[in-house]
Amino acid sequence: xxxxxxxxxxxxxxxxxxxxxxxxxxxxxxxxxxxxxxxxxxxxxxxxxxxxxxxxxxxxxxxxxxxxxxxxxxxxxxxxxxxxxxxxxxxxxxxxxxxxxxxxxxxxxxxxxxxxxxxxxxxxxxxxxxxxxxxxxxxxxxxxxxxxxxxxxxxxxxxxxxxxxxxxxxxxxxxxxxxxxxxxxxxxxxxxxxxxxxxxxxxxx
Amino acid sequence: xxxxxxxxxxxxxxxxxxxxxxxxxxxxxxxxxxxxxxxxxxxxxxxxxxxxxxxxxxxxxxxxxxxxxxxxxxxxxxxxxxxxxxxxxxxxxxxxxxxxxxxxxxxxxxxxxxxxxxxxxxxxxxxxxxxxxxxxxxxxxxxxxxxxxxxxxxxxxxxxxxxxxxxxxxxxxxxxxxxxxxxxxxxxxxxxxxxxxxxxxxxxxxxxxxxxxxxxxxxxxxxxxxxxxxxxxxxxxxxxxxxxx
Numbered sequence: 461x462x463x464x465x466x467x468x469x470x471x472x473x474x475x476x477x478x479x480x481x482x483x484x485x486x487x488x489x490x491x492x493x494x495x496x497x498x499x500x501x502x503x504x505x506x507x508x509x510x511x512x513x514x515x516x517x518x519x520x521x522x523x524x525x526x527x528x529x530x531x532x533x534x535x536x537x538x539x540x541x542x543x544x545x546x547x548x549x550x551x552x553x554x555x556x557x558x559x560x561x562x563x564x565x566x567x568x569x570x571x572x573x574x575x576x577x578x579x580x581x582x583x584x585x586x587x588x589x590x591x592x593x594x595x596x597x598x599x600x601x602x603x604x605x606x607x608x609x610x611x612x613x614x615x616x617x618x619x620x621x622x623x624x625x626x627x628x629x630x631x632x633x634x635x636x637x638x639x640x641x642x643x644x645x646x647x648x649x650x651x652x653x654x655x656x657x658x659x660x661x662x663x664x665x
Numbered sequence: 666x667x668x669x670x671x672x673x674x675x676x677x678x679x680x681x682x683x684x685x686x687x688x689x690x691x692x693x694x695x696x697x698x699x700x701x702x703x704x705x706x707x708x709x710x711x712x713x714x715x716x717x718x719x720x721x722x723x724x725x726x727x728x729x730x731x732x733x734x735x736x737x738x739x740x741x742x743x744x745x746x747x748x749x750x751x752x753x754x755x756x757x758x759x760x761x762x763x764x765x766x767x768x769x770x771x772x773x774x775x776x777x778x779x780x781x782x783x784x785x786x787x788x789x790x791x792x793x794x795x796x797x798x799x800x801x802x803x804x805x806x807x808x809x810x811x812x813x814x815x816x817x818x819x820x821x822x823x824x825x826x827x828x829x830x831x832x833x834x835x836x837x838x839x840x841x842x843x844x845x846x847x848x849x850x851x852x853x854x855x856x857x858x859x860x861x862x863x864x865x866x867x868x869x870x871x872x873x874x875x876x877x878x879x880x881x882x883x884x885x886x887x888x889x890x891x892x893x894x895x896x897x898x899x900x901x902x903x904x905x906x907x908x909x910x
Contacts, residue, residue: 466785563763563905570900590869
């Protein structure tokens, strides 16, 4: 899965968009990993964040934290979204100390993550980059809309929904924050960053 | 998905949520007096269930139909909560680099290349992936066997999919490959040809294990191919155990 890879935006904007994820390896360490993921979920909760979820159960904008916490399975996929580098650093230090043995993947500006890893004493193992969008790119919506919709890498957030909510904000029917939270709702994995969405929406109004 | 016409009042609240442009609103027909209504164009629907989960319909007119093969593939490839039978994980890819610290799937000297067809948010008919598979499989690339798309290939020489799945529309499908570094430029040249032929879009992924000196071969290969690399990416921090090295 690469659902956190293709988040679009400038370096400056993406510097405040981090997704911390974890999952077990089906052929290696899946057995009993649900409990470890539950503990990881509890550790990450302590750090200021803007979204969370498990692809198997739902996100902050669909379920209570406790509902998600109680349903972790060995094949769950955990995610927390942060918009503050200091919070990510503190969270990763806690994960390193907890030594749960599950793979941890951080999505964000790669240079920033490498710096963080160095400061914490971690050595990045594997890195993935996006090589852009190819093919019938004329079918894509305008860039600010893409910056919002690509925050759900499973494309659960429709460009039409973005446009619909922009119209509602312009008419005074919703605030930017309300519109951003409504955009976060369809992203079941909890990787959508509503704070970033609020900022991008303000450019569209 | 189906909109029950007995219950639908044509308010149109569901339409913006549709990820595939499959919901059409019809205004009231003043000539005939037919009421306003919305409908799901069945062949355009990818069964992602976003419209249902949004819970915006005031009359609960949106219902899911019981799906069988091959239409169930639409949901399997489009609804991230739905677990693929073949992979046992949600989503339409595999663990990929996320667990590479314990699986050792992407080793030194090998580059992971992925083509995420339909992403972001354009959708595709599964047969579009044949345009990539048909060019890449003959190059001898190793496609990920646990990827749900790989499991639909009928002919590994031509990349032709099983006949009954080809016209199914989905939100995305991923061609996942592992390529020896020496072959990457040849593969990326073929990817450029694919880009000129497809009727949809695809997002390109490049993966490499960090070398002992911190170098990333995928960066070198992307630069050689003239590909613009994202500033953001995914970093596996090497915390998994047992560590594969």
